[in-house]
Amino acid sequence: MNNHNLLIYEFDELYKILVEIKKDINLSFEKATKQKLPDLNSKTNCLVFTKKEIPGLNNQIVFNDFPIPIFKLLEKINIEFIRKKFHEQSDITIGNYNFNLNSRVMSFGENKLKLTEKEINSILYLFKIEKEVKIQELQTEVWGYQSQLETHTVETHIYRLRKKISKTFNDQDFIISKKNGYKIKKEK
Incomplete structure (x- = not known):
């Protein structure tokens, strides 16, 4: 998960969990503010985790089922970054x-x-x-x-x-x- 950023929007529980296990995961993350949201569609190396869908925002993962076991959470994050990388690498324009x-x-x-x-x-x-x-x-x-x-x-x-x-x-x-x-x- 190197070089990928996880942005957490209005999801304090998730942020607190990641802070607690930060030394054990290879992932950079931060809280996303409302002011940052318009710029996020142009970023290719980030995913936004949120509880509610944000209209018009790409690269977001909505967590409806929380709490979730930590291993499932990390697996979900990893899978989403892999899926994102797969899609980015699959489409090119010539x-x-x-x-x-x-x-x-x-x-x-x-x-x-x-x-x-x-x-x-x-x-x-x-x-x-x-x-x-x-x-x-x-x-x-x-x-x-x-x-x-x-x-x-x-x-x-x-x-x-x-x-x-x-x-x-x-x-x-x-x-x-x-x-x-x-x-x-x-x-x-």
Whole structure:
């Protein structure tokens, strides 16, 4: 639970319990004030625990059943931070497209395209490098092939991926073919 903050809003019982066991848990926590609430939606590493739901506030956990055994409380906190991290890591935006890495779906507006694991890995690798990537580099880094092998796997794979993207999104330029490799176009 490192680098995560637990904010406790109008829930003094929970705050007192956490103060008592602070030395035994690896969690930072503090009381949240009414003045802090509007800024909390922009924070990505915090959860707000409260007794009553706060309209319009993301990242809140409402505890209706209290008291709760301490181990269940800590388990609940841990699970919520894991769930939050999972969701944060699963959705990314590249150019105009949203990618759900868990379901391997590329979407723009109402259009969705299911991708294979190699397709999503290829797109992510091209996106992270942010420059033209040589075919041999994709072959080694995404497929795990040795660069001495003579194969057209990468070219065929990227050709088919570009065709799928073009058919679904009418975008022929998301993956740009360059003289020595490929590149992702960041914006449409």
